[in-house]
Amino acid sequence: MHLLRTALLAFAALLVARPALATHSVFACEPEWAALAQELGGAQLTVFSATTAFQDHHRIEAKPSLIARIRGADLVVCTGAEVEIAWLPILFTQSGNDRIQPGTPGYLEAAQYVAKIEIPRVIDRALGDMHPAGNPHIHLDPRNIAKIADVLSSRLAELDPANAELYRQRLQSFQERWQQAIKRWQAEAMPLKDVPLVVYHKDYSYMIRWLGMREVGTLEPKPGIPPTPSHLAELVERAKRDRPKAVVYSPYQNVRAVDFFAGRTGVPKVMLPFSVGGTPKAKDLFGLYDDCIERLLVAATGRGPD
Numbered sequence: 258m259h260l261l262r263t264a265l266l267a268f269a270a271l272l273v274a275r276p277a278l279a280t281h282s283v284f285a286c287e288p289e290w291a292a293l294a295q296e297l298g299g300a301q302l303t304v305f306s307a308t309t310a311f312q313d314h315h316r317i318e319a320k321p322s323l324i325a326r327i328r329g330a331d332l333v334v335c336t337g338a339e340v341e342i343a344w345l346p347i348l349f350t351q352s353g354n355d356r357i358q359p360g361t362p363g364y365l366e367a368a369q370y371v372a373k374i375e376i377p378r379v380i381d382r383a384l385g386d387m388h389p390a391g392n393p394h395i396h397l398d399p400r401n402i403a404k405i406a407d408v409l410s411s412r413l414a415e416l417d418p419a420n421a422e423l424y425r426q427r428l429q430s431f432q433e434r435w436q437q438a439i440k441r442w443q444a445e446a447m448p449l450k451d452v453p454l455v456v457y458h459k460d461y462s463y464m465i466r467w468l469g470m471r472e473v474g475t476l477e478p479k480p481g482i483p484p485t486p487s488h489l490a491e492l493v494e495r496a497k498r499d500r501p502k503a504v505v506y507s508p509y510q511n512v513r514a515v516d517f518f519a520g521r522t523g524v525p526k527v528m529l530p531f532s533v534g535g536t537p538k539a540k541d542l543f544g545l546y547d548d549c550i551e552r553l554l555v556a557a558t559g560r561g562p563d
Contacts, residue, residue, distance in 0.1 A: 281417055284327045284357070286335035286345065287314055288533040289396040290367060290409075292542050294334060296431045297410050301420055305330075310535030311508045314340050315481070319347035332416060333357040334409065337366030338373065338393035362415055368393055370408050371401040375462055396532070398463035399439050399546060406431060438543055443468075446550050452557045453499055455492065455524065457484075457506035457515060460531065464549065473499040476506075476514050484514035496522040503556035507531035525556045 283304045285291035291306035298304070305326050308314050314336070317323075327333065327348045335341050349358055357363035373391025395401045410428035414421035450469040454461075457476045465472050474495060478488040496518075505527050506515050512526075519526040529549050530539035538548040554560065 281331045281413075282329055284330035284333045286333070286341050287396070289402075289542065289545070290334040290336070290405075292533040293402065293406060293409060294332075294413075296542065297406060297424060297427050298413055299423070299427060301417070301423060302413075310530055310532040310539070313509050315343060317341070317344045319344040319351070323348055324351045327352045327357065328354050330354065330357050330363070332363050332365065332412065334365045334367065336368055336393050336395065338368035338390040338395075340368075340393045362412065365409060365412050367405045367408075368395055371395050371398075371404050374466060375459065392459060392462050394460045394463060396463075397461055397549075398467045399435065399442065400467070401463065402542060403432060403435055403439075406435070434543075438546065442546055442550055445554070448558050449550075449553055452503075452553075453501045455496070455501045455504040455518065457504070457510045460507060461505055461529065468550075468553075470553075473501055476504070476518060483511065489514060489517055492518060493521045496524060503527045503553065505529055505553075508535045527552050527556045529553070 281298070281302050283291070283294045283298070283302050285294060285304060285306045287308055288306045288310055291304045294302055294304045307323055307326070308317055323344075330352075335345060354363075355361070359366075368390065373393075373395070376391035395405075406428060410424045413424045417424075446468045451471060453471045453473040454465065455474040455476065456465075456472055459472075459475060459477075459480060462472065464470075474492050476484045476489065476492065478485055501522075501524050503525050504515055504518050504522075506512065507529060508531060512528075515526050518524065528536075529552055530536040530545055533539055533541060533545050535545070536548050538551075539545040
């Protein structure tokens with residue numbers, strides 16, 4: 258009897274000592290925000306990403322499974338800037354979840370907290386799939402990630418004040434590691450300065466600007482419009498003058514146009530992961546940047562980072 262009582266007391270003590278199980282649910286529209294939320298919340302959060310790096314985030318179907326997920330969310334984190342305009346409003350309407358509607362603390366739109374680039378002067382859908390608020394692919398400048406990490410940590414603390422200190426500590430740890438990584442990436446990427454690139458879609462504009470590279474063409478004749486034979490032929494001719502070092506594309510894009518351009522010009526094709534999970538190495542935010550820079554260096558210089 259004494260042994261049984263001792264065992265029960267030890268088990269009860271173990272339960273008390275164990276950290277609390279995840280009590281808050283985060284619904285991220287994109288993998289990069291899911292990865293950031295996990296960095297800042299750890300085991301305190303259950304994090305779900307509605308999309309993967311192998312999907313065009315503009316064109317996702319508002320499936321019942323996503324509605325079920327967002328229905329139980331405490332916080333929704335999305336890029337915004339109309340990336341999710343075709344599917345996220347449907348999820349909000351169908352969710353029946355008042356906690357995460359736009360305008361509430363339970364909804365965070367990342368693009369609101371950074372300076373956008375490529376803001377169009379004229380809004381005309383004849384010019385392609387335009388984003389009036391500017392280029393939405395903000396996660397491909399690591400300095401933007403740092404800014405949004407501050408906002409997201411504060412929002413988590415607001416929604417879960419009992420664990421505010423945990424979020425503060427994890428933010429501090431992340432920011433220290435992230436700033437060190439930014440310095441390393443910038444040093445490694447020095448050979449990429451002024452290197453000309455052709456891109457499939459303007460989804461790497463923030464990274465190109467951050468690293469001081471040059472975009473000299475896009476395979477899409479207009480944003481969101483598939484490559485056409487006439488436009489590709491024109492790009493092939495321009496490549497003789499511009500001499501791009503690589504043609505860059507994402508996992509979800511049609512590689513046939515990339516193959517055509519690369520085959521006619523001899524320009525190396527480079528698939529970049531675009532988001533967390535896009536390649537085996539891009540398993541988190543740090544790996545995303547590690548892999549992007551390494552792949553660009555190999556194409557531009559024939560070698561990876563030192």
